[in-house]
Amino acid sequence: MRTITYSQAIYETMREEMARDPHVILIGEDVGIFGGVWGVSGDLVKLYGEDRVRDTPISETAIIGAALGAAMMGLRPIAEIMFGDFLPVAGDQLVNQLAKARYMSGGKANVPVTVRITTGAPGSAAAQHSQSPEGWYMNVPGLKIAVPATPADAAGLLRTAIRGEDPVLFFEHKMLYALKGEVSDDPDFAVPFGQAAVRREGRDVTLIAIGGMLPKALEAAETLGVEGIEVEVVDPRTLVPLDKETILTSVRKTSRVIIAHEAHKRLGPGAEIAALIAEEAIGYLDGPIVRVAARNVPLPYSPELESYVLPQTQDIIEAARGLVRYRL
Amino acid sequence: MSIGDYSTEKLLRLYRQMLMVREFELRAINERRAGLIPGFIHSCVGQEATAVGACAALEPADVITSTHRGHGHLVAKGGEPKYMMAELAARTTGYCGGKGGSLHMTDFSLGILGANGIVAGGIPIAVGAALAFQQKKDGRVALSFFGDGATNEGAFHEALNLAGLWKLPVIFFCENNLYGEGTPQAKQAPVADLAIRASSYAMPGVTVDGNDVLAVYEATKAAADRARAGGGPTLVEGKTYRYRGHYEGDPMVYRSKAEMDEWKGRDPIVAFRTRLLSEAGLPEAEVAATELAVQSALDEAVAFAAASPKPAPETALAGVYGEISGGLVF
Numbered sequence: 001m002r003t004i005t006y007s008q009a010i011y012e013t014m015r016e017e018m019a020r021d022p023h024v025i026l027i028g029e030d031v032g033i034f035g036g037v038w039g040v041s042g043d044l045v046k047l048y049g050e051d052r053v054r055d056t057p058i059s060e061t062a063i064i065g066a067a068l069g070a071a072m073m074g075l076r077p078i079a080e081i082m083f084g085d086f087l088p089v090a091g092d093q094l095v096n097q098l099a100k101a102r103y104m105s106g107g108k109a110n111v112p113v114t115v116r117i118t119t120g121a122p123g124s125a126a127a128q129h130s131q132s133p134e135g136w137y138m139n140v141p142g143l144k145i146a147v148p149a150t151p152a153d154a155a156g157l158l159r160t161a162i163r164g165e166d167p168v169l170f171f172e173h174k175m176l177y178a179l180k181g182e183v184s185d186d187p188d189f190a191v192p193f194g195q196a197a198v199r200r201e202g203r204d205v206t207l208i209a210i211g212g213m214l215p216k217a218l219e220a221a222e223t224l225g226v227e228g229i230e231v232e233v234v235d236p237r238t239l240v241p242l243d244k245e246t247i248l249t250s251v252r253k254t255s256r257v258i259i260a261h262e263a264h265k266r267l268g269p270g271a272e273i274a275a276l277i278a279e280e281a282i283g284y285l286d287g288p289i290v291r292v293a294a295r296n297v298p299l300p301y302s303p304e305l306e307s308y309v310l311p312q313t314q315d316i317i318e319a320a321r322g323l324v325r326y327r328l
Numbered sequence: 329m330s331i332g333d334y335s336t337e338k339l340l341r342l343y344r345q346m347l348m349v350r351e352f353e354l355r356a357i358n359e360r361r362a363g364l365i366p367g368f369i370h371s372c373v374g375q376e377a378t379a380v381g382a383c384a385a386l387e388p389a390d391v392i393t394s395t396h397r398g399h400g401h402l403v404a405k406g407g408e409p410k411y412m413m414a415e416l417a418a419r420t421t422g423y424c425g426g427k428g429g430s431l432h433m434t435d436f437s438l439g440i441l442g443a444n445g446i447v448a449g450g451i452p453i454a455v456g457a458a459l460a461f462q463q464k465k466d467g468r469v470a471l472s473f474f475g476d477g478a479t480n481e482g483a484f485h486e487a488l489n490l491a492g493l494w495k496l497p498v499i500f501f502c503e504n505n506l507y508g509e510g511t512p513q514a515k516q517a518p519v520a521d522l523a524i525r526a527s528s529y530a531m532p533g534v535t536v537d538g539n540d541v542l543a544v545y546e547a548t549k550a551a552a553d554r555a556r557a558g559g560g561p562t563l564v565e566g567k568t569y570r571y572r573g574h575y576e577g578d579p580m581v582y583r584s585k586a587e588m589d590e591w592k593g594r595d596p597i598v599a600f601r602t603r604l605l606s607e608a609g610l611p612e613a614e615v616a617a618t619e620l621a622v623q624s625a626l627d628e629a630v631a632f633a634a635a636s637p638k639p640a641p642e643t644a645l646a647g648v649y650g651e652i653s654g655g656l657v658f
Contacts, residue, residue: 066456
C-alpha cells in the first residue's frame with residue numbers, strides 16, 4: 001500500500017497499463033507535452049512517445065470517433081475529454097456509434113475504449129465547465145459508467161476499464177484530484193464494475209453518495225453520528241452496471257434513503273436509483289426517498305450563487321434529520 | 329490506363345459486381361414490397377460504379393466504413409448477398425443476426441466496419457482505424473464512403489483535419505449524387521466540386537466521373553498507393569446519380585424527369601457493358617453468362633433469407649456488452 005492522490009492513482013494506472021500492453025494509447029487535448037490540463041497524464045508522452053500519447057486538435061467528435069475506430073482494429077485507446085460539459089460536442093460518436101457498435105453489428109465489433117472525463121464543479125467555473133453529466137449517458141445502453149470517489153477506486157476501476165472490452169465513461173471529479181488515500185501496490189489491482197462499497201455502516205439511514213459527494217457524505221455522517229443518527233454510506237462506484245443488491249440490502253436494513261449527487265436533481269442518477277428502490281423495496285421504507293442534488297438551474301459563476309445551487313454537507317444533514325423524524 | 333490494360337477477369341469481376349449491386353437492390357425493393365423485409369431501404373441504384381470501382385482498388389485486409397446507402401459497398405467489399413438479404417429480412421443468419429438491418433451491416437472478416445445510420449457517422453471511425461494501421465505499421469488502408477450531404481457535417485471536417493494532421497492512411501470517398509436527401513447540392517454547399525474541401529486539410533482532392541468504374545478505380549488506387557506509402561489521406565469525389573428516392577417511397581418531387589432521363593443516359597452498367605463488348609472485345613456469351621450467374625445467386629439469396637429463422641424475442645437482451653456480470657442492472 002502507498003498513500004497517493006486520486007490524480008496520481010489515475011496517472012500511475014495509465015503508466016502501468018501502457019507499460020504492460022502496447023495496444024494502450026492515450027489521445028486527447030493537451031495530454032502530451034502539457035501533461036493534461038488537470039496534470040493527470042504528466043510525463044506519459046516522454047515515457048511512451050508521441051505515437052502512443054497523442055495531442056489532438058480541439059475536436060471531440062474526432063477524438064471519440066478515432067478511439068472507436070482504433071479499438072475496432074485492436075488498440076485499447078484511452079480518450080480524454082477535458083470537461084464533461086464537452087461530451088455533447090461528440091454526441092453522435094458517443095451515443096450512436098461508440099455505445100451501439102457492438103450491439104448493432106450483431107456482436108462483431110469489440111469496443112475497448114476508456115473515455116476519461118472530468119466532472120463536477122471546481123468552483124466558479126460557471127455553466128459550461130461545472131456540470132455532472134453522468135446521468136445523461138445512463139439512458140444510453142451500451143456505455144458503462146464509472147464514478148470513482150477514492151484514489152483506490154480511481155486506480156482499480158480505471159484498470160478494469162482499460163482491460164475490459166466495452167466503452168466506459170470514466171468520470172473523474174475535479175475536486176477529488178488532490179484527495180489522498182491508500183492504493184494497492186499490486187500492478188494487477190482492479191475493482192470490478194457493479195460492486196458498490198459500503199463506506200460506513202449504520203442502522204438508521206442509507207446514504208447513497210455518488211462521486212464527488214462521498215467526502216461530503218462522510219462528513220455529514222460524522223456529524224449525524226454525534227447526534228445519535230447512524231448513517232450507512234453506500235458508494236455505488238459504477239452507475240452502469242449498478243449494484244442493486246448492495247443498495248437494496250442496506251435499504252431493507254435502515255428503511256430510510258437519501259441519494260446525494262452533484263448532478264442536477266431532475267432525472268439525475270438519483271432518479272433511477274430512487275425508482276429502483278421504489279420498485280423493489282417500497283414496503284421496507286419508513287419515509288420518502290430523498291434526493292440531495294443540484295438545483296435545476298445552470299451552474300452560476302458567483303460563489304454565493306453556486307454554493308446555493310450545489311448540494312452541501314448541511315443539506316445532507318438536514319435531510320437525514322427530517323427523515324428520522326418522519327412519521328407515516 | 330486504357331481498358332485494354334485490364335485483364336478480362338478483372339473487367340468481368342467489375343461488371344459482375346456492379347450488376348450484383350443493382351440487381352440486389354431491385355430484388356430487395358421487391359422483397360420489401362412483398363413483406364419479407366420489414367425496414368426501410370435507401371437504394372443505391374445508379375451509383376454502382378463508385379462502390380465497385382473504389383473497393384476494387386483496396387486489398388482484402390483494408391477496411392471500409394459505409395453509409396445508409398451502403399448495400400453496394402458491402403457487395404463490392406465481398407459481402408455475401410445471402411447474408412445481406414437475410415439481415416434485411418431480420419433473420420438470425422443475417423450479418424448482424426437481425427439486430428442491425430440495412431443501416432448497420434458489418435463483417436470484420438471482410439473489412440466492413442459497418443454501414444451507418446448517421447450521415448458522416450462513419451468518417452471519424454475510418455480515421456480511427458487508419459490510426460491503428462499507422463500505429464501498427466501494417467500497411468493497411470481505411471476507406472470511408474459518404475455522400476455529398478455528409479461534407480456539410482462537422483464530423484467530416486474534424487475527421488479530415490485529424491487525418492491530414494497525422495497523415496493517416498485513409499481515403500475519403502465522397503459519392504456525390506447531387507442531392508442530400510431531397511435538397512440539391514447547390515442549396516446545401518457553396519462549392520460545386522466538393523473535392524476542393526481537401527485543400528483545407530493538406531491533402532489532394534480529386535473529382536472523377538463517378539459513373540465510370542475504371543476512372544473511380546484509378547483515382548482510388550492512386551489514393552491507396554499514396555496512403556500505403558505514408559503519403560497520407562486523399563479526398564476522392566465521384567459524381568454520380570441515384571435513380572430512386574432517398575428512401576423507398578420518397579415521392580421525389582424535388583427533381584425533374586428530364587434530369588433523371590439525362591442521367592439514365594449515362595448509366596454506369598450499360599456504358600461499361602458496351603465498352604466490354606466493343607473496346608475490350610469480350611464475347612457477348614461471356615457477359616451474358618455473368619448476368620445469369622448474378623440472377624441465380626440472388627434467387628438463392630432470397631430463398632436463403634426466407635427460409636432462415638427469425639430471432640427469439642428474448643435474444644434482444646443479449647450482446648449489448650462484451651462482458652456481463654450476472655444479476656447486475658445495466
